[in-house]
Amino acid sequence: MTFRRITPLLLAACCAAMPALAQAQTKPQARNIIFFLGDGMGPTTITAARIYKGGEDSLLDFERLMERTARIKTYSNDYQTTDSAPSMGAYMTGVKMNNDVISMKDARPVNPNKDGVDQCGANNGSAAVTILELAKARGKSVGSITTTELTHATPASTFSHVCSRDAAYTIAQQIVPGGAGYNPALRDGVDVLMGGGRNHFTPRDEATNPKGRPDGRDLMAEFAAQGYYVAGTRAGMMSARAGRKFVGIFSATSHLDYSYQRRPEQPTLAEMTGKAIDLLSANPNGFFLMVEGGKIDHALHDTRAKHALEETVAFDEALALAVERMRAIDPGLENTLIVLTADHDHTMQINGYAKRGNPIHDIVRDYATGQPKQDADGKTFTTLVFGNGPNRPDARADVDSVVAQSDDYHQETGVHKSSETHGGGDVKLFATGAGSAPFKGTIENTQVFQLMKAAAGL
Template structure:
């Protein structure tokens, strides 16, 4: 291929100075885009995961990517966003209100209600046609260009982050409505998806299956969306065996719904995952790339580490850091499979959390353990001479009326919940944080990601990079 003038100049300068240079990236140069989203993976949770796995001086795979930025995450109506408008901002370039998914700024969140016949919560979609308008998502732009598309997550496939890629709804909890928007030709189908998203992988099938009176869950409208998708040519997987058997030939379409952690409604935390029954996020990412790379026009793939957020809401640092490491392993898996001369990889988060480092910890101290003072080598103590952990949270439920002595083994266990400053009690779990999050990028057009930018600007850069 003939070099552009800018490319030739860059290579000539590199040779003159005895080094190498990446060619300049033009708009549309990224044939493929992989957008990784660590849900709730703010700077402190990510740093804690790095120390947990590799030590203070080590690096996660995402840390090694050459281009970085800081991302503003506020929503249209809140300093601290929830996942729906933040992910939707990445996917559409439009600021939205909390709870709203891939709609314009005129849309007001309107919660769904219970189906009275079956008593299924959130089954009735209360979004009126006059309540704002849908805005085009990155995956919809990609489909219009003939590219392959995919959404992969460890959360429910109808949860806010994956839903923002393929559905438009005034409230994120309308998951029965979200699911039907993904089914080509069916009632309520999002026609902007053409023949449908090629790869859909995530947790729980009840939003896609008919109502089960015994289990008291499932679709009150009686539709079997999995059967409808299979009739449209989709291959279905529900466990590791069927996942491993999925085809990867050109034209393959996949719906994979994993119910192994059904009581949680999502896929298992990495710390609890049975590797003989449930694929890892890295395995799902690899499979999605194998399928989508057969499209000669390229692809756009979204991969979410969804359960990082859930562990943080529960002030469960152990599961938060282990899920972050599993998310990073998915980034590593993708890097091993793609050609960075035509593929853009972006890794970021939708919002922060209130996790904080506490005390002056000694280097090498277990990040999940009790804080050990760097100068004395002894446990750091509070005003009542009791030890405390390095990791704490700004809010949540684990705030005892009277603190008692903690021991190292207990606080490093996977079920330990870190203490919090503000006890929220019956109000709910730990909240998101409003701080900026980090972004890492590599590959085609990646050098455009720099500085402190709005999450809506990330969409603009992604769209330009892919020529969408």
């Protein structure tokens, strides 16, 4: 074996070239970032939703349109199985946090008081800067939209800093410019906000708003006084125009409806996404937008697999619309990075050797005969089951095919719990557009923040 001698001149030339090469590789490319978060959308949910939508050989739109893929490790700072707060916080800040904590580093979770006000206290961590805040500091427009309450863990992790995800009234006041408790890192305010949970923004009234704010503040009126266009319905959202900040809260209490039972006054997630892009893309400096499909998680906790699949399809439609809209604005996505992932898995599994073409939410049927298969006790069972949750009968009975495919069927579970839990497995990530090439391999959820930050030069 022979070795080429490296002369001092050659070494100097190589070293001189390395900074230029590194600079070329890390040159900011993404003027816009859209971050999609399918809450609880683990790999099994993706597979089942794909089959539900188009069959075993089909693809969801985000699988078809986004060429970069990675596996994401989801554990939190203190738990093997994360909750949504620290997982989303890791994506938004690059910091591993404790369960229940919203975008705070080195903070221990502290329950809010009886009125839902944060009780973090002194010397209990500090705010971790979010990518939304970094984008705002660079003159970009920013938005956070969700099918959950606007104060829920995922959207809150983009704009708020509290020691408990349950401190909803504190989270709400942190996004109202000029008011007590406002988060000054948001500067002149988040440009687009959409979701549910209007009660966290309006005064408590025992007769008409018993879950309203105990401090009596009307944050919706405060938004309006700060120049926001405020809406409570789909029609109001559709009438919003670029040039004004916008807040739309489409449910008086709690989250938005499931897709299959949505009231007409509530917009779809795709409609919310399209409107947000319309409003934010008017800024020549670009924008950051977070889009959450939060009801996927709610359906899985309730072991209602059909709802979870419907919500995943609705989430997929929002992604497809965003890609179409951005390609019209930015052909080739040369200045736009789109990332789609989940914050954690759930315990739902596909089991039992069902024949191809069998409805994914039906009972298992044999390939050769098409007849229902049976367990060791001679009982029929569904393809989709959960590791734990509320529907565990003491003695199994036959599962009826019509009942199993109905809207309100709860899949059976192995371990009995009042609510199904998250799963601790890795989740999938999909990316496309400017700066998407480094999204690959098995990576920490905190690294996703670093890659987005580098892509946008934040």
